[in-house]
Amino acid sequence: xKRIVALLLALMMVLALVACGAQEEVVExxxxxxxxxxxxxxxxxxxxxSHQFWQAVxxxxxxxxxxxxxxxxxxxxxxxxxxxxxxxxLNTAIQNGxxxxxxxxIDVASVATILEEQKAAGIPLVGFDAGLGEDLPAVNVASNNxxxxxxxAVNAAELLGGAGKVAVLGHTETVPDGVARVDGxxxxxKANYPDIEIVDIQYAEGDHxxxxxxxxxxxxxxxxxDLVYCxxxxxxxxxxxxxxxxxxxxxxxxxxxxSSKALKDGIRSGEIAGAITQNPVAMGYMTVEAAVKLxxxxxxxxxxxxxxxxxxxxxxxxxPAIAPCLYD
Amino acid sequence: xxxxxxxxPGIFARYPAVKHKAIILAALxxxxxxxxxLSPNYLSYTNIxxxxxxxSVNGILALGxxxxxxxxxxxxxxxxxxxxSCICSGLLFTSGLPxxxxxxxxILVGALCGFCNGFMSAKLGLPPxxxxxxxxxxxxxxxxxxxxxxxxxxxxCAWYQKLATGSFLGIKGFYNxxxxxxxxxxxxxxxxxxxxxxxxxxxxxxNREAARLSGINVDRWLITIxxxxxAYAGVAGLVMSSRLNSAQPALGPxxxxxxxxxxxxxxxxxxxxxxxxxxxxIGALIISSIQNGLRLMQVTTxxxxxxxxVVLIIAVAFDQMSKKRKKN
Numbered sequence: 001x002k003r004i005v006a007l008l009l010a011l012m013m014v015l016a017l018v019a020c021g022a023q024e025e026v027v028e029x030x031x032x033x034x035x036x037x038x039x040x041x042x043x044x045x046x047x048x049x050s051h052q053f054w055q056a057v058x059x060x061x062x063x064x065x066x067x068x069x070x071x072x073x074x075x076x077x078x079x080x081x082x083x084x085x086x087x088x089x090l091n092t093a094i095q096n097g098x099x100x101x102x103x104x105x106i107d108v109a110s111v112a113t114i115l116e117e118q119k120a121a122g123i124p125l126v127g128f129d130a131g132l133g134e135d136l137p138a139v140n141v142a143s144n145n146x147x148x149x150x151x152x153a154v155n156a157a158e159l160l161g162g163a164g165k166v167a168v169l170g171h172t173e174t175v176p177d178g179v180a181r182v183d184g185x186x187x188x189x190k191a192n193y194p195d196i197e198i199v200d201i202q203y204a205e206g207d208h209x210x211x212x213x214x215x216x217x218x219x220x221x222x223x224x225x226d227l228v229y230c231x232x233x234x235x236x237x238x239x240x241x242x243x244x245x246x247x248x249x250x251x252x253x254x255x256x257x258x259s260s261k262a263l264k265d266g267i268r269s270g271e272i273a274g275a276i277t278q279n280p281v282a283m284g285y286m287t288v289e290a291a292v293k294l295x296x297x298x299x300x301x302x303x304x305x306x307x308x309x310x311x312x313x314x315x316x317x318x319x320p321a322i323a324p325c326l327y328d
Numbered sequence: 329x330x331x332x333x334x335x336x337p338g339i340f341a342r343y344p345a346v347k348h349k350a351i352i353l354a355a356l357x358x359x360x361x362x363x364x365x366l367s368p369n370y371l372s373y374t375n376i377x378x379x380x381x382x383x384s385v386n387g388i389l390a391l392g393x394x395x396x397x398x399x400x401x402x403x404x405x406x407x408x409x410x411x412x413s414c415i416c417s418g419l420l421f422t423s424g425l426p427x428x429x430x431x432x433x434x435i436l437v438g439a440l441c442g443f444c445n446g447f448m449s450a451k452l453g454l455p456p457x458x459x460x461x462x463x464x465x466x467x468x469x470x471x472x473x474x475x476x477x478x479x480x481x482x483x484x485c486a487w488y489q490k491l492a493t494g495s496f497l498g499i500k501g502f503y504n505x506x507x508x509x510x511x512x513x514x515x516x517x518x519x520x521x522x523x524x525x526x527x528x529x530x531x532x533x534x535n536r537e538a539a540r541l542s543g544i545n546v547d548r549w550l551i552t553i554x555x556x557x558x559a560y561a562g563v564a565g566l567v568m569s570s571r572l573n574s575a576q577p578a579l580g581p582x583x584x585x586x587x588x589x590x591x592x593x594x595x596x597x598x599x600x601x602x603x604x605x606x607x608x609x610i611g612a613l614i615i616s617s618i619q620n621g622l623r624l625m626q627v628t629t630x631x632x633x634x635x636x637x638v639v640l641i642i643a644v645a646f647d648q649m650s651k652k653r654k655k656n
Binding site for chain 1: 369478
């Protein structure tokens with residue numbers, strides 16, 4: 001027994017030595033690379049990772065990184081509620097000594113102190129998408145979600161001819177930009193379309209299957225609903241599947257948000273009336289671009305950069321202005 | 329059930345599982361009547377089918393996990409194994425394999441994950457919670473890695489979505505997913521009541537050492553049981569991806585908890601050795617009936633979850649109390 005323990009201890013020590021050696025080498029490598037080639041490093045911490053939207057942001061960020069000659073890392077928690085994991089990611093990224101930090105914070109308060117320290121040390125901060133709020137000294141690159149919700153409402157009202165029953169299927173009641181998509185829509189309808197009634201607002205986490213169930217519940221509770229507005233890709237495609245299962249495609253109009261292959265197919269066939277798309281590729285690109293400019297000491301002259309949004313449907317989805325904003 | 333109660337007063341005492349089934353069946357009927365009073369559409373044909381369809385994925389997962397619970401084990405990896413198996417199936421399909429081969433391969437991937445769970449818990453001595461926790465993490469990660477964080481679409485197969493949402497009986501609204509659930513329930517019942525697998529499962533669950541001493545090859549049977557559970561997760565993956573016409577890599581975490589809740593409400597004791605197949609199906613129906621009813625009444629998602637939590641407490645507390653009374 002003792003011999004085994006001794007052996008194990010020895011093995012661990014050897015491993016630790018090897019690991020230390022390896023680590024030193026890596027550090028050296030990074031340092032020499034940074035010194036000789038002088039490649040600035042931009043850390044990006046995103047709100048999510050696996051969703052197509054974030055992959056599109058990442059793609060745009062990588063394009064900008066290649067163009068401006070910087071290296072980036074792009075990380076995000078698996079679920080868009082994991083505040084603690086996001087804080088860990090930020091802390092780890094800071095250990096690597098970034099020259100700019102770009103972040104889409106789940107909860108700005110959770111990272112405010114850390115980021116203020118970085119800012120004080122001369123590291124520029126750029127918020128993207130959900131951004132870094134107005135209190136931190138940061139430039140935010142985002143699409144205005146409340147305005148986007150309004151645009152959805154205007155188009156929904158046009159589809160309805162100004163009168164009818166509408167239900168809303170949201171994806172989050174906690175993340176501010178998701179809430180803004182619902183509020184922008186609801187406020188616009190209430191303010192300007194007295195004959196349109198919003199009968200129900202449900203949330204289904206943007207989960208495709210739960211969204212399908214939620215849509216079916218809403219339609220069974222009130223079969224007179226004319227149009228359903230969904231606030232992200234999961235909600236919209238889930239609702240679309242739910243309508244197929246109920247056999248009411250074509251009877252109930254669907255207005256969505258974001259983009260994916262399934263969503264685009266639905267819109268092309270006319271079974272989804274239309275959707276709002278943000279421009280995630282441009283968002284990623286503009287974020288890195290802003291970071292590089294700030295690193296070089298340029299003044300951007302603003303602290304909000306609109307990365308844009310647009311309404312698309314079967315008629316305009318191939319327009320040169322719209323097509324690049326759509327992604328799989 | 330009533331006639332039995334009148335003529336043979338001893339039956340509930342002799343068969344506690346029958347008693348439990350009678351109670352939860354009564355609870356299910358009470359839930360239906362209550363919601364029928366609150367919402368007139370609740371017991372419409374369309375809504376009943378909606379409830380049954382919503383039960384399909386969770387019901388199949390619950391049937392799978394019930395096997396492991398009856399051995400005094402647990403499988404918390406079924407949700408992510410479900411996702412992993414349909415991701416694999418989808419990738420094989422998009423790489424050019426015939427759809428039937430891809431479907432079978434997907435179910436086998438599920439069974440293989442189950443096999444690994446069984447092997448880890450029986451041969452390596454890992455507690456089932458830990459073995460399946462690691463499998464949960466592995467499959468969650470691999471789903472994202474293999475799919476490169478993008479959904480895998482089955483759109484190239486025209487009838488794939490019809491697998492779950494069509495009706496091969498030709499009855500509108502009587503979805504195949506419901507039939508798949510029924511068939512699996514019948515197979516489970518047969519395996520459980522008529523084969524050694526069922527008897528050994530309960531024997532291992534009530535007293536593993538006694539089972540071993542009486543000549544049962546406990547390790548081999550545990551591996552078999554976990555593989556069966558994994559295969560069920562594979563079938564659940566088939567049903568889910570067919571409903572969505574795509575395999576969504578980020579779905580899955582959280583689904584295991586609904587399945588475990590269904591099995592527990594259905595009378596499976598987490599300490600093993602008891603449970604019934606019928607109970608599991610009723611348990612799954614109770615969850616989706618409540619969820620659906622609350623949705624029809626336009627109760628928010630957060631409250632739905634809280635209410636189902638309370639139901640779980642009531643079900644288990646009731647079960648415990650009746651057991652205590654029996655002992656006294």
